Amino acid sequence: MPAESSPEPSLTPADVKKVALLGRLALSGAELKNLTAELSQIVGFVSQLAAVDTDAVEPLAHPLDAQNVFREDEPAASLPTSEALRSAPRQDGECFLVPAVLGDSGSA
Amino acid sequence: MTAASPPFTTVIGLEVHVQLQTKTKLFCGCVTTFGSPPNTQVCPTCLGLPGSLPVMNRCAFELALRAALALNCKIAAFTKWDRKNYFYPDLPKGYQISQFDLPFSYDGHLEVSDPKGAFEPRRVGIIRVHLEEDAGKSMHDEAAGTADSRIDLNRTGTPLCEIVTQPDIRSPQEARAWLNELKLLLVYLGVSDCNMQEGSLRVDANVNLHIPQDDGRIAKTPIVEIKNMNSFRSVERALAYEAERQWGEWQATAAELGSMPKQTRGWDDAAGITRGQRHKEESSDYRYFPEPDLVPVTVTDDQVAAIRASMGEPPAVLRQTLESRWEISAYDADVLVNQGKELVGYFEELATLVGEGKAASNWMQQDVLRCLNERGGAIADFPVRPTAVADIIGRIKQGDFDTSRGREIFAEVLETGKPVADVVAGMGIAAVDDSELKALCAELISANPKIVADVQGGKEQAAGGLIGQAKKKNPNVNPGKVRAMVLELIRSMS
Structure with missing residues (x-):
């Protein structure tokens, strides 16, 4: 049960629509309605954590208590191209094929 | 300000990505060789296949540290990586491993000046330098009119340093000069080859205008990010075009910063114009969160000191060293240093043999560099070595022949590969008593x-x-x- 001190967060259908767009998910009207309710419940459940006083707690960057894991800059074998492409839905023996990508990459 | 100055200040910040000179990728052992056949340098990790895990390349991290130190950045004692989420076919994991709130370095600067005084020396602040992975390459043959794009993931996971400057640059010319200085620095330190043709260095520029108003207020035009610039010359041209475009738009609309989302425009080099692209997503749309597959990295003062000690002289220091050690002008030192470390080595060997810098510097600029540029190739492969040039200079100094005759001998040594003494004898040159x-x-x-x-x-x-x-x-x-x-x-x- 949510702690009484934290107000019930509620997501709007617009919030869910935006998240769906970012996740490239097409939702029907019914799905949007159901997901808005379900995601609101999940967020509400997690927001119980807001009741805990964390002022004196360091932010956790990683759950493992390990640091400085490196590998040396030494080449290892790559996959044969045929293997690399094997699980692609479509490929031409050299490259992965995807629906036309025009314009600027969103990369880096 | 002269009468010809435009009625605005151009404000420019740069975002530079450089590929680090490692043998292998950032998180796996695939090699980073440029130009290999598509999808021959990929493995489960850089393909983002389920169950694969990234492990940080030590060399990449050290090269990134070296770059940050050379840019006078503060080094974070504790750094971590984050996932930057977006969908694009050249990003197989659906996220890029980058750094968000705790970059490994921040708050630095790099100065640039022009030896001929074309602009005032400028100290450009560095907001941050961080280490991230590159994406792959998508190819689309629009002429063929096919419906498919082809994806090559060889480049995916290649280590990149992202360098973000403060908006401290005040003209397109300054931007170009600063990029030249940055490139020189990174090449000197062996951090990157900065080859723009091969994509080892990429630049995006943010630009807007500050326009003083009659009431004393400074009006600021909306910031535009320019992409697709393939050379430093393109950067200069694109910025000059964009400043004029924004000035025209300001006069037409008086639109100010904040009145619209940040715009991205692509540079069309052939047409010489920028064109509008998509509106920039808000950074929150990338839904950054800490990368669970990589543990944080800590850096000690001792490590920083060790890397600093191994770096060698950056170009700015080397210019001053040459100036004082060899008593040459700031301009001459600049010309020599800007040609790269190997050429400076050649010059210093020559100056040592000759016993003074001025004659050595003159011969470097008038003969060695000119012939090197005509022939192409590296100074290491230049057939006339410093010993031969010193021999010629020595004979001129003792009055065997004059400088123009010395030049002919130099040309002959270059042409035939014979020792100086043989060329002198063969040309019938003997001191006239x-x-x-x-x-x-x-x-x-x-x-x-x-x-x-x-x-x-x-x-x-x-x-x-x-x-x-x-x-x-x-x-x-x-x-x-x-x-x-x-x-x-x-x-x-x-």
């Missing part, structure tokens, strides 16, 4: 009474006419000596 010189001058004087009369009348420069004649009779004579001898003989006649 004093009695021989005196006889030649006396002969010329008696044959040219008009010149003698002119010199006696006070026009010493008339003696120049005899130098040309002397060289025709004996190409080995030293013009300075001919001149001195001629004047001495004419004086003794009166």
Whole structure:
């Protein structure tokens, strides 16, 4: 049960629509309605954590208590191209094929 | 400000990605060789296959540290990586491993100045330098009109340093000069080859105008990010175009910063214009969160000191060193340093052999560099080595022949690959002894009474006419000596 001190967060259908767009998910009207309710419940459940006083707690960057894991800059074998492409839905023996990508990459 | 200055200040910040000079990718052992056939340098990790895990390349991290130190950045004692989520076919994991709130370095600067004083020296602040992975490459043949794009993931996971400057740059020319300085620095330190053709260095620029208003307020135009610039010259041209475009738009609409989302425009080099692209997503749309597959990295002061000690002199320091060590001008030092570390090595070897910097610097710029540029190739492969150039300079200094004859010898050594002594002998160059010189001058004087009369009348420069004649009779004579001898003989006649 949510702690009484934290107000019930509620997501709007617009919030869910935006998240769906970012996740490239097409939702029907019914799905949007159901997901808005379900995601609101999940967020509400997690927001119980807001009741805990964390002022004196360091932010956790990683759950493992390990640091400085490196590998040396030494080449290892790559996959044969045929293997690399094997699980692609479509490929031409050299490259992965995807629906036309025009314009600027969103990369880096 | 001169009358011709535009009624606004151009405000520019740069975002530079450089590929680090490692053998392998950031998180796996695939090699990073440029130009290999598509999808031959990929493995489960860089393909983002389920169950694969990234492990940080130590060399990449150290090269990134080196870059940050050279840019006078503070190094974070604790750093971590984050996932930047977006969908694009060249990003197989659906996220890029990058750094968000705790980059490994921040708050640095790099100065740039122009030895000819084209602009005031400028210290450009560095907001942050962080380490991230590159995406792959998508290819689309629009001419063929096919419906598919082809994806090559060889580049996926290649280590990149992202360098973000403060908006401290004030003209397109300054931006270009600063990028040249950055590139020189990173190449000197062995951080990156900064080859733009191969994508090892990529630049995006943010630009807007600050326009003083009559009421004293500064109006700011909306910031535009320019992409697709393939050379530093393109950066300069794109920024100049964009400043003019924004000025025109300001006069038409008076739209200010904040009135619209940040715009991205692509540079079309052939057309010489920028074109509008998609509106920039808000950074929160990338839904950054800490990368669970990589543990944080800590850096000690000792590590920083060790890397600093191994770095060598950056170009800015090296210019000053050459200036004071060899007593050459700031301009000469700049020309030499800007040609790269290997050329500076050649120069210092030559200057040491000659015993002074000025003659060595002149020969570097007038002969070695000119011929090197004509031939192409690296200074390491240049056939005339410093010992040979020093030999020629030494013979000029002891009066065996003059500089123009020395140049001919240099050209011959370059052409034939023979030792200097052989070339000198083969060209019949032998020092003309004093009695021989005196006889030649006396002969010329008696044959040219008009010149003698002119010199006696006070026009010493008339003696120049005899130098040309002397060289025709004996190409080995030293013009300075001919001149001195001629004047001495004419004086003794009166």
